[in-house]
Amino acid sequence: MTHWFAIIMGAALFTLMIPVIYRIWVGPTSFDRILGVNVIGTKTAVLLVVIGTLFDRVEMFVDFAISYALLNFVGAIVISRYLNRTISLKDMEAREKEGARKR
Amino acid sequence: MMSWLTSFQCLASAPTETVGTEGGFLVLQVIGVLLGVMGLLFFLGAAVGLLRFPDFYTRMHAAGKGDTLSTMLMLAGFGLVTMEDLSLGSWLLLIKIMAVVLFVYLTSPTSSHALMRAAFEDDELPLTEDDLRNSKRGKRRKKR
Numbered sequence: 001m002t003h004w005f006a007i008i009m010g011a012a013l014f015t016l017m018i019p020v021i022y023r024i025w026v027g028p029t030s031f032d033r034i035l036g037v038n039v040i041g042t043k044t045a046v047l048l049v050v051i052g053t054l055f056d057r058v059e060m061f062v063d064f065a066i067s068y069a070l071l072n073f074v075g076a077i078v079i080s081r082y083l084n085r086t087i088s089l090k091d092m093e094a095r096e097k098e099g100a101r102k103r
Numbered sequence: 104m105m106s107w108l109t110s111f112q113c114l115a116s117a118p119t120e121t122v123g124t125e126g127g128f129l130v131l132q133v134i135g136v137l138l139g140v141m142g143l144l145f146f147l148g149a150a151v152g153l154l155r156f157p158d159f160y161t162r163m164h165a166a167g168k169g170d171t172l173s174t175m176l177m178l179a180g181f182g183l184v185t186m187e188d189l190s191l192g193s194w195l196l197l198i199k200i201m202a203v204v205l206f207v208y209l210t211s212p213t214s215s216h217a218l219m220r221a222a223f224e225d226d227e228l229p230l231t232e233d234d235l236r237n238s239k240r241g242k243r244r245k246k247r
Contacts, residue, residue, distance in 0.1 A: 035166050
């Protein structure tokens with residue numbers, strides 16, 4: 001019964017990841033994509049516990065889940081710091097033109 | 104109910120001795136399955152919100168909240184389902200799983216906050232009522 005619960009849960013998790021992957025694919029801004037990656041990373045930590053239940057080795061896979069959650073957090077923080085105040089070249093040129101016009 | 108009672112008797116008398124309850128306790132498993140299904144429901148809400156909401160901040164609202172709570176519910180459900188006896192090892196396993204939950208509870212809002220701040224300082228504008236009125240769907244509504 002535990003195995004069936006784990007299998008159904010893992011399949012449902014994979015199915016519900018599809019809309020999130022759609023958001024990563026078409027996301028209008030880069031922040032949407034990072035948000036989707038963050039959600040999928042958190043759910044992968046859960047999925048690792050599910051896989052551990054299937055293999056009857058939960059105590060080992062929980063450690064993997066902890067390290068995966070840590071990597072996910074660090075990645076989200078680093079990418080948000082990187083995207084902070086990063087303007088594309090086109091926007092920068094447009095802003096410079098506006099400034100020239102004001103002068 | 105009986106298996107629940109015997110589990111507590113087992114806890115009181117001899118924690119190292121595994122009293123024969125085949126494949127875990129039924130009550131714990133039922134509670135665990137219920138928690139897991141609730142977690143899936145919250146994750147469904149997060150996925151639908153991520154798919155359907157109009158601008159970045161609302162999408163982040165759905166994703167941040169639904170993701171955190173559904174992770175907690177699903178991991179707690181699996182911790183209860185995989186608890187096969189009340190020995191020291193399975194208690195440690197439950198505590199470890201709850202440590203993952205605590206970690207996610209600390210980090211997921213933090214990363215959401217950092218992402219929101221980066222987006223706001225990067226001139227990502229939130230959706231206002233005027234935007235909704237000027238959008239295609241709003242015009243369609245006005246015609247009716």
